[in-house]
Amino acid sequence: ATETLRAFVEKHAVPVAETQAGKGALPWDHPLQQGAIGVTGSPAANALAREADVVLAVGTRLSDFTTGSHSLFAQAKLVNLNVNAFDALKWRSVELIADAKAGLAQLSLAAGAWKSTTDWETKAKKGADAWRADIERITGKRDVALPYEGEVIGAVQRTAPDSATRDIVVCAAGTLPADLHKLWRTAAPGGYHMEYGYSCMGYEIAGGLGVKMARPDREVIVIVGDGSYLMLNSEIATSLLLDQKLVIVVLDNHGYGCINRLQQACGGAPFNNLFADSVQGRSGAPKIDFAAHAAAMGALAENVKTIRELEAALKRARAADRTYVVCVETDPNRTTEEGGSWWEVAVPEVSDRESVHKARAAYEDGKRQQKS
Template identity: 55%
Template sequence: MAEQADVILAVGTRLQDFTTGSRALFESSDKTLIALNVGRFDSLKHQALPLSCDALVGLGQLDAALGGWRGSDEWREQTSTLKREWAEAVHRVTADQGLSLPTDAQVIGAVNRQAGNDTTVVCAAGGLPGELHKLWQCSGPGSYHVEYGFSCMGYEIAGGLGVKMAKPEREVVVMVGDGSYLMHNSELATSVMLGHKLIVVVLDNRGYGCINRLQQATGGAGFNNLLQDCRTVEAGAPKTDFAAHAKALGCESESVSGIAELEQALVRARAAQSTYVIALDTDPLPSTQEGGAWWEVAVPEVSEREAVNKAYQGYREAKQRQAR
């Protein structure tokens, strides 16, 4: 709909690459982009018409100024149809398919189904923010806390502790990959010490699955992202027991296999009085294709690999859709 619209009102958004499809959603030069934002820097992005004010105040004034104006019946019908189709797509990709190695989307679905109106999900880096951005069904203000401005690995658990300290009445669920967990996990001990309970779901895909997918999407061969592609001793990389590690930090914890076991563990975690860590193995390869928008990741211009040359051609074609 952003591609078709002649006027786009962006309220309180930084208009970053995920939101704008790396600016490819605004390909038409005759669009008017209006940015209503309390931050003047963000209200000027993409040559927008800036409305620098509080969102609630600004929307109220716009509503009054518009009077009885409304969009066409056809546009509203299209909106309803697309929303319904998207809800069906989300239900399909997040449903439990009984896989021993579930996808990120299926784990998100399990967490979302067990989340109450009092739940805040916290995440930061890897493939999860992109999946959450599309698939998480918010229950209301404060139910979604995802830092993705700089994909800060290690933010998740410390950030989750901060969210819990700010809103102790809420159930805080931290979703984190094995890479980010290994980078910064010490605040688990702090949460136990201070009595600030977290529920932490560790998705172990044995490496940096997001970067591996990007590497392959740009024509590269798997290298140094999944542990199976890394330089290791003959026995291979060790299998980290995240549940045992969390228990050593004072948490309650368990390892599960598949979505059904995860959902049962989430019930136990909600009933627990202290920080509870659930670890499960996931598939590093799939990502949700439904609802996708182009994301600009540069591709080498020259390569001996045909896959890279093909990816570069696609990159050049996508660049033509960016607003100028």
């Protein structure tokens, strides 16, 4: 349905925002492509969503992350095009039960010569241009003391001039899905494979192997946090057994950085998510050599410290004839600040902590903005 979507967008001057599952349906550099929407959304997409009179949802389940827990575009009339009647009727929308390709084609015929206003189209294009410039700035940083996900994503894509059309990135859990949703640039359908329905830690490497078996002609890049890697990594050995090369980038922030930040966002004190603030025995926190571990399974592997070292290692990984693992230390406290929207995570009503009181007030404000 991607070509039908593009034709619809260009004929009617309708800006497009992407869900996790829909990323790549329209190329990242299309003038009307606003990028990710929702809790992990771009400033461009979320700004338009908050102002829209009508939102056309195509093939989406309208989950919490897509809708900002149903607060992001609560003011808009919702037209829901979905082959699944259960999803099509959500939030009292106008139901269009059809295949996305057939439905968009028929909707375009029914709309005739209608298109959005010149002001709306111009605003959308300016917002999209500004966001693409932000992506370049965020991912383009090389000289940082301790990298974070956005800078790693930039390094991965810079190491191949055809990354946007040839790479398939695979991920599942932690902070990475948010930053990849915002910052990964893909120009081809299927260039972005995210298990984000349940955010299953450990899916990444096994899922990447499946993707490589399905698309042996593409470069499969698995980007995984240290927590997920430790949960399930044995398919590295299987990838060598089957001669299915993966490029695996491990981001080692020494714990569960995403949940550590969520604890604090809800007003709590950080505990038991990073090795540094976890309960420890006499031996202290483990010092894990991820490259040595991967090499023990037969992969080529190395540990790096900086973005420049990461880029050099990834060039070697892309040129290699077998699965190659590169581990880089990352900052557990930084994430992409641009964009995003409210997400309903309950906060206690009663607490001795002032930070909890502030978090509760923000939670109640978000609740008031939800679609009822």
